[in-house]
Every structure is written in C-alpha cells, then in structure tokens.
Amino acid sequence: MKKYEPQKIEPKWQRAWEKSEIYRAQDFSKKPKKYILIEFPYPSGEGLHVGHLRSYSALDAVARKKRMEGFNVLFPIGWDAFGLPAENYAIKTGIHPKEATQKNIANFKRQLKSLSLSFDWNREINTTNPKYYKWTQWIFLKFFEKGLAYQAEIPINWCPSCKAGLANEEVVSGKCERCGTQVEKKIKKQWMLKITKYADRLIDDLEKLDYLEKIKTQQINWIGKSCGTEIDFKTENSKDTIKVFTTRTDTIFGVTAVILAPEHSLVEKLITDDNKEKVMNYIEQSKKKSDFERTEIKKEKTGVFTGSYCLNPVNNEKIPIWVGDYIVATYGGGAVMLVPAHDKRDFNFAKKYKLSVKEVIISRERFSLIKSTRTVLPQLNESFIEDGVLIDSGQFSGLTSEKARREILKYTEKQGFGRKAIHYKLRDWIFSRQHYWGEPIPLIHCEKCGAVPVPEKDLPIELPYVEKYQPTGTGESPLAKISEWVNIKCPKCKGPAKRETDTMPNWAGSSWYFMRYTDPYNDKSLADSKKLKYWLPVDWYNGGMEHTTLHLLYSRFWYKFLFDIGIAPQAEPYTRRTSHGIVLAEDGRKMSKSFGNVVNPDDIIKEYGADTLRIYEMFMGPFGQAITWSTKGVKGVYRFLEKVWKLSLECSENEKSSPKIIRAIHQLNKKIDEDLEATKFNTIIAGFMKFVNLGLEDKKEVGKDTIEKMLILLSPFAPHISEELWQKLGHKKSIFKEKWPKYDPKLVKEEKINLVIQINGKVRDKIEVEANISEKEANQLTLKREKVKKWIEGKPIKKTIFVKGRLINFVV
C-alpha cells in the first residue's frame, strides 16, 4: 500500500477540478441559491496569511457541503486593491502601484488555488479595474444627486505620517488606525457622505438580522443614539438663548451652571469685559490642544466663568454661564447644563470651582424616611446619579425620575422652551483622501456652476498614470499637479473648470463589491437587476470583528441607499454575519514581519499538504476566538489524515460494516450537520478523529460502504485526500458530484447505554443496560448490585430519581 503523500495528489486534483468547473455558480438555476461570502482580501506584498485561511477554509467547507446538498452556491472572490500600502510600497520601491498590485494578486491567486478553495473564479473582481470603479463612481454620483454627498469645510482627522485625512472610524484612541501616528486636526474642505441620515435604520433593522450579538451591540454603541430633551436657557442681558441637550430632564431643578464648548457661537458675545482676558486666554489654550488631549478622560475638567448669566426656564433662577473645554462642540449643540448633585463630572467641577450643589433627586428609601421623620438632608459628599424621586422641584416634586422626565418634557413643550431631541455619536463619513491610489471623485469644480457631476457617459474617470505619487503634504492630492488632467471644460457651461483631485477612501470599493459578483462583466449597470434579485441578499457573510464599525457599517449604509433608489432588491445586504478570531503567532503575539513570527501557508503546504492546513485551521480552536498557532498541532492533524488514508485502503475490501460502525457514521453525519451551522468546526474535526480511531480499533468491522460515506462527509473539509481515496475505491466520477448523505435519526441512538447510578447525587456505580430500560427494571437491577448495597447500607430510600437513558439517583 502506498503512503499518504499529499504533495503528489494535491496538484493533480487541482488541475482536474479547474478543468471541470465544478465550482461555477449558475445564474437563475432552479436549484435554491446560497450566497456564501468571505471578506475579499487586500492583496498585500506579504502574501496570504494563515489568518485569512481560518475564515476561507471554514466557509469553503460550508460552500462545498451546500453544493452537495443541492444548492446553487455562489462563493466568490476578488481583490480590494486600492489603498495606502500599495502606494507606500510604490513610494519606497518606485514600482507603480498598478504593477505591484498585479504582482501581488498573481501571488495570492496561486496561494488560494494551492488550497483548492472552491471559489467561482469566473466572477473574480478587482476594485482597481476601471470597469469596476466606474460603478463605484456612479454610486457616488447618485449620492451627490440625492444630496447625500456634500462638501464641507470641517476640522478633519489628519494623519501627518500618511499625509491623509481619516474617517472617525479610522482613528483609534487618537491615533491613525493604519500607522499608529497621533492624529492632528486640520481644517479642510472635504467630501462627506450623509450616513447619519441612515442612523436610525442602521440600528432598527439589525433586529431582523442574524448577526452575532456582539456585532449588533458594537454597531448600536458606535451609532450612539440618545434620546433626550433640548431646553432653551434665555440669557439675562440679551435676546440669545442657549440650547442645552439633556437626557436627564428630571434633574432640571438642580441646575447650577450652564457650560459651553469654547467653539460655541455665543461665547464671544457672553464674555463680560472684566472676564475678557481670562476667558480669551482659556479659549486660546484649549485651541492648542488636540482633540484627544481635550477628551482624555483622566484629565481634570477645567472651565472659566464668562461673567454672564442665563435663566433656568422652569423656575427663573439665575444661572452662571461657563466655558469648559471638555464640552464636545460637535455633540448636542456644544452646551450642557451642570447638575452637580446628580452627575459625577458635574459634581467634581462644582467642587473645584465652588459652584453650588442642589440636590433634587433622592432614592426611594431616603424619600420615605425623610417624609416620615422630617429629617434635614445631610450635605452630599458624592453625586447621586441613579433614578429616584424628585424633591424641591416645584410641581414635579414627589414624582419618580422616569415619570418626571415625561412630565417635564410635556411641560417644556407646552411652555415652548423645550422639545424632544435625538442625538447620535455617529458623524457623517469623511469621504475624500488626498492620495493617488484610489478612485477619483467624479466631480468638476466650475467657478460659475459650482460642483458639477461628471456626466454618466464620461465614466469611468480613470486614474491617470503618474510618475510621482508621493502625497504632497500640503493637503492636496498628487493628482492636483497634473494640469492637463485637472483643467477641463465645465460640462454645464463649457467654461474653464477643474477636476476634483481627491480620491475615495479604500472603503469605497468594498462597500458594494458583493453586488458586483452577481454580474461582474456588466457595463450597462452595476449589475443586472434580475441577477441581483436572484442572488441577494448574502446568506452567510463571515469576516473580522475589526470591520464591524467600518466596512460592515459602511456597506449596510450603501446598500440601504441603493435600495432606496431602486437598485438593491432589499434593505439589508447580509442575512447572517459571523466572525472569526484572529490567529496569533506561536509566541502569543500578533503575527508581524517585524517580529519575524509570521507563518507562511506555502511552507505548511509544502511540508504537510493543503488538506492538513485546511483542517488544522478549523481544529485549532473555537472559530470565534483568538487562537495561537501551534506547529505541533498541525502535525497532529497530519497524523489524523494518515489514519484516514490507512483506514480507507485497508477496509476497502470489507463487504459489510458492523452495527456499531454504522451507528458511529450516522452520529458523525448528524454532528457535522449540526455543528457546521453553529460554526463549531473544531468539534466536527474531533468527531472525525473519534470515528477514525474507532474504525482502526477493529478494521474488520468497517465496510466499504461506510468508508465511502466517511469520504463524502470529509470531502468539504479535506477535498484532495477524499477525492483521491474515492477514486482509489473505484469511482470514476468526482466525489463532489455525490449527494450529501442524510443520517437516520433512529440509527443515531445508542442501543446500550451506561446507566449511571448515583447515591445522594454522587456517582457510585455504572451498569450497561438497554437504552430504553424502564424505571422499574432499572430499580431492580441496580439495587441488586454490591456497590449500591454497600452505599445504601440499610438506610431507607427517601426518593428515587430516574432519568431515562441516563441515570438513576437514590436519595437516602
């Protein structure tokens, strides 16, 4: 018998499968469709990472199984190839990003093919192909047409190292997500996408979706919806009113100051002459600070009195107006009311600046105590932030916080100084980048007509080939230097005009790529509407947690917009979203070139074969969890495949399988069906190992029929070895043309079981019995046993608990 040599059999089958096109998805097939999607990779110079393969191997097994179950499966792949790394690489080496990208794609493709991932390569897409980004630009024009793409002069997050503006989502703890450099503020005219218009729907529609719970909550928190009240505080000496946003209307009688952000439009007017120098100084100081410094939580809150007062509309109390740089200008109008007694920060602020503390909410317990004993409240030494009962709040005293919030809102509405207000943490998406390697934004600036969209017939606006793609650092894109490209006639008035030179962020192309897979060669529309309707939504999308508030949120937003303009067939793109944990290096750190701890899949394939790598990726641990790579673990999987090889060939002559083996294979069949849906890939592999070990215990019991069934079950996970053994067993057709077996629920059940005998809940004995033994029989059988007698020892049995097929427990 020949040894298992994956290096010999794998390339052979890869060629054969490529020719037979068994992975092709059929448009409009009568079979039910399944759209299975993995996040398409960025083709980096480092090549495929074992981390990529965790998601790919698992979802490939899903796709293969679904095909065998009779589904018309779409499992596509493409390249998310625009972005900074290619550009940085180009700057370093002088190789044009286009060439570098092409080279990287070729390498990725070779690597993916060496793993036999069952992608439909006929639908391969590339975001940097003008035929593709024509439609990315087209979608942008639609956003513009509907008023959802607009230009704004705003302070943006500027990464001085990447020399680019970043979206809020790309800033992590004040640093650039990509390079870790401290982000600065820069005022620039930027293109924005109005994602905030979709904030509510992005939250509400999550309810209907099968996303991992943590993904949903992360998105909800990111959007950060908060419902409250906006209340007008009239200033004492002018007609101006300050609009304050609060979620705690119930504390309004406890307001002892109003604090404005330094950027608030009324600040300058409110400063009185004697305070001018102090306040202006303060504002100067805070302007110098970065956003991150200003919002650092540990920092002590500072502020300064403007000298002016406003009036609390509920009781006309005179309230001092302060300026504090911890107030976020862009949220809730940049003004807050200070309620020291019921907010931790406010309490500390009041103490520091000797502002009064007015208690207006107390706990229910204290409320009833005070009512009965009429004790005076002691001075507060910390804020009481919970809900409670209102005191000293005029007509609202005695109400609970919850009720008071409703009543006071009603009252303010009636009086005309308050209204319901909803605020979000989510900001509009900063959509321009001052870089070369991205989709040009298809707009033309005309002095007379303003921003004019490029006519649809002129799309795509191709990225011009330039020699110098270095970012300028002036905040202008390198494209700005190509005057023959920039200077153009206005499409509207034919006067002189200039092209927009900013490009789109790398998140643009990936925001709709899964739609293009349904019709990748269409040049009339982004995809044929019938094809979109047939294939979408994606049935199962797996990807990394790191994209939850980036790509996943962005693409849901784009899809909703495309749905609203009648292109996407429904309001949500992905029915189900799961997520895999990252693969850490053997030393427990992140795999990184600089640590020198990166595992290259090519090396693993060379030594153990693709099947081993694929199975190891699934076996290494729970799918959703971060996991450390272990080369020893890879060896263990290789041993398992050797056992599969041995068992299959040694048993291929046996006529019949024993009932024990038949039961085991049906149990395995069931386990795969159930665990695959639950993304428990690790226990599926363990199930296979258990089965093979059982078979090897007594090879005579394992018949050819069972071996064949095992190979079919194994084929989605380890395609090469399964196909090779299948053919060795005498089959001419591919194993992937076989139907997925159905297990018999009757056969899954064990006939004999180990009945556990407990006395007072402790296991004292076990006995092998028929699985369907009755309580009476069990009672008789077990009480006879020596061990049981010993433990009972004449004590009266108070109670007997019998769990059918499991245990009997005597309470004495």
Place this chain on the structure above:
RNA sequence: GCCGAGGUGGUGAAAUUGGUAAACACGAUGGAUUCAAAAUCCAUUGCUCGCAAGAGCUUGUGGGUUCAACUCCCACCCCCGGCACCA
C-alpha cells in the same frame, strides 16, 4: 466608567443546554520496534492520599436554589475586546 465576551488539566480545548467534568488533540512518562535516531505502535496521564482495592477533592472566589450545577440565581475577583468627558 459603560457595553460585550470569557475564566475548566502541563497546553489548545469539549460537555447533548440542569444529568458520568475533562471528548478530540498536543505535550509528558514508560515500553515495543531500530545498530541508532526519526517515524510508527502499545500503555499511563486532572489533583491528593494509598503497595493495592479504594477514598477524598476539582470547572476564578464566596454564598444560594436543586435529588443533581461548568451550566440557573446573588455578591465579588481577574483577563480579553469595543466605546469613552457624548451631557
């Protein structure tokens, strides 16, 4: 601080959702094979006591519910991920 997910052998982990804790794998120890090594095969492997039969203990800690708790309830501790002066 808030939100989320966790804490089980030497290691990665499993546990039919309240019913034999530690499946499967790695590693380790001993043995077989070999001139030798690798590979392979067999045995042992949660901890403690014991020559053994056996007994006791064990799922972060402390309580509780139950005939029975890794699983349910309460309190606390510790790691990981996300958000974070958001009013």
